[in-house]
Amino acid sequence: MVTPINELSKHAGEIVTLQGWLYARTDKGKLVFMQVRDGTGIAQCVVFKREVDEQTFESALHLPQESSLIVTGEVRADPRAPGVPGGYELGVKSLQVIQRAAEYPISPKEHGVEFLMDNRHLWIRSSRQWALLRVRATVMRAIRSWLDSQGYVEMSTPVLTPSAAEGTTNLFEVGYFDEKAYLAQTGQLYNEADIFAFNKVYCFGPTFRAEKSKTRRHLTEFWMVEPEMAFCDLDQLLEMEEQFVSFIVQTALHENENELKVLGRDLSKLATITPPFPRVTYDDAVKKLHELREQAQDDEQRQLLEMTWGMDFGAPHEAALTQLYDKPIFVTGFPSAVKAFYMEPYPGRPEVCKSADMLAPEGYGEITGGSERISDPDLLLKRIHEQGLPEAAYRWYIDLRKYGSVPHSGFGLGVERTVAWICGIEHVREASPFPRLLNRLYP
RNA sequence: UCCUCGAUAGCUCAAUGGUAGAGCAACCGGCUGUUAACCGGUAGGUUACUGGUUCGAGUCCAGUUCGAGGAGCCA
Numbered sequence: 117m118v119t120p121i122n123e124l125s126k127h128a129g130e131i132v133t134l135q136g137w138l139y140a141r142t143d144k145g146k147l148v149f150m151q152v153r154d155g156t157g158i159a160q161c162v163v164f165k166r167e168v169d170e171q172t173f174e175s176a177l178h179l180p181q182e183s184s185l186i187v188t189g190e191v192r193a194d195p196r197a198p199g200v201p202g203g204y205e206l207g208v209k210s211l212q213v214i215q216r217a218a219e220y221p222i223s224p225k226e227h228g229v230e231f232l233m234d235n236r237h238l239w240i241r242s243s244r245q246w247a248l249l250r251v252r253a254t255v256m257r258a259i260r261s262w263l264d265s266q267g268y269v270e271m272s273t274p275v276l277t278p279s280a281a282e283g284t285t286n287l288f289e290v291g292y293f294d295e296k297a298y299l300a301q302t303g304q305l306y307n308e309a310d311i312f313a314f315n316k317v318y319c320f321g322p323t324f325r326a327e328k329s330k331t332r333r334h335l336t337e338f339w340m341v342e343p344e345m346a347f348c349d350l351d352q353l354l355e356m357e358e359q360f361v362s363f364i365v366q367t368a369l370h371e372n373e374n375e376l377k378v379l380g381r382d383l384s385k386l387a388t389i390t391p392p393f394p395r396v397t398y399d400d401a402v403k404k405l406h407e408l409r410e411q412a413q414d415d416e417q418r419q420l421l422e423m424t425w426g427m428d429f430g431a432p433h434e435a436a437l438t439q440l441y442d443k444p445i446f447v448t449g450f451p452s453a454v455k456a457f458y459m460e461p462y463p464g465r466p467e468v469c470k471s472a473d474m475l476a477p478e479g480y481g482e483i484t485g486g487s488e489r490i491s492d493p494d495l496l497l498k499r500i501h502e503q504g505l506p507e508a509a510y511r512w513y514i515d516l517r518k519y520g521s522v523p524h525s526g527f528g529l530g531v532e533r534t535v536a537w538i539c540g541i542e543h544v545r546e547a548s549p550f551p552r553l554l555n556r557l558y559p
Numbered sequence: 560u561c562c563u564c565g566a567u568a569g570c571u572c573a574a575u576g577g578u579a580g581a582g583c584a585a586c587c588g589g590c591u592g593u594u595a596a597c598c599g600g601u602a603g604g605u606u607a608c609u610g611g612u613u614c615g616a617g618u619c620c621a622g623u624u625c626g627a628g629g630a631g632c633c634a
Binding site: 149 | 564569570584589592595597627629630631
């Protein structure tokens with residue numbers, strides 16, 4: 117019977133069979149140590165020369181890295197046994213080689229980014245990447261399972277969208293028969309149509325931004341989940357968001373402890389991620405940034421933290437601000453001028469709007485962006501005109517405010533940034549199986 | 560788009576303007592507990608590309624290409 121490696125501990129003392137690939141090998145004379153991975157984990161398989169026939173021993177001794185194999189042996193607990201989860205190893209009785217692999221380019225040594233990215237199709241086999249992408253899968257499952265359990269209806273939004281009303285500089289253009297279409301960079305407007313049919317909805321899929329961004333936080337193709345709720349104001353939105361994000365983090369923490377250990381993640385920093393999250397108004401954030409700027413040691417940092425009311429935050433501002441907290445924070449009430457046209461202004465203070473960005477701790481930056489949407493048709497039309505947007509392109513969107521308009525809110529959460537934060541990695545490119553970046557379309 | 564840095568063996572990196580080197584990986588050998596083992600040996604090079612300076616260029620100069628880090632951009 118074939119046993120998955122992550123269930124080895126249940127079979128101590130039994131004879132089991134593993135199917136997998138040779139991750140690493142070393143030998144000590146009459147003893148060969150094989151690290152075998154099968155997708156669920158990594159297990160040490162020990163071949164003693166005296167316990168197997170000569171052909172099996174020779175085969176094990178010279179087997180190249182990443183060869184595919186089937187190995188049978190006795191499971192035994194041994195605290196010296198490395199692996200994931202580790203602590204159990206296989207005393208090999210027989211070994212069947214499916215294929216002797218060609219010389220494998222990725223050795224268990226350090227490599228440069230370019231080399232690893234060129235070999236992304238192989239790199240994903242490495243234990244860190246394997247762990248990271250398993251956490252990603254858990255995050256994606258947690259997203260769906262929480263929303264489904266709370267009565268949200270998953271409603272797909274189109275990836276191919278008509279010629280954008282606003283600037284198209286950050287949209288990917290594709291041919292659509294005789295016209296042009298653009299790859300969607302948000303499903304939000306369609307979500308707003310969907311809530312009037314289903315009340316609480318979400319879309320979840322890839323999104324595309326042709327930004328020439330070259331930072332550790334940007335991909336040109338990334339996954340985003342966008343929940344949208346009818347009868348929901350900004351305060352209710354924030355409560356929902358903190359429950360949602362906390363659930364995602366706690367699910368990863370409980371289900372991927374082995375993976376997070378492989379990544380060397382400080383688990384205590386994830387355990388504290390529970391509601392409520394601190395709320396900071398934009399006004400207060402600007403004041404705090406002024407204080408932080410005065411405390412800054414060097415001129416360069418002081419220059420990066422320059423801030424006047426009305427400016428959008430840059431990466432240095434987000435990093436400095438979030439370092440004051442050990443949980444994600446909400447920054448609410450951004451200036452309307454730097455935010456999208458559809459955001460509801462504060463009553464009596466139209467220069468700020470009911471927006472909320474969630475900034476992750478440890479400098480990981482914005483992981484959600486959301487707002488209460490304008491529900492009044494006249495105000496929406498006014499804002500569209502103010503921004504110089506073509507009314508015709510938004511006809512259906514304005515329609516939504518004419519037939520039973522209600523206060524409603526929603527947000528988008530970036531999967532790769534969330535995974536990068538949970539896993540404690542440097543760059544979002546590793547949080548996607550095959551990341552698309554400014555200079556990267558292969559493999 | 561801007562700033563900074565980089566490109567030498569399959570990989571990670573050395574090399575005053577004067578014979579191109581090491582570690583790892585590969586291959587051969589040794590070792591019954593390895594954790595990126597260790598020890599001995601073998602093989603491995605159009606120094607990103609184009610041009611220039613020089614008796615002589617991996618090294619200096621100019622341009623190009625590619626990459627990295629950061630900024631900007633990110634309704």
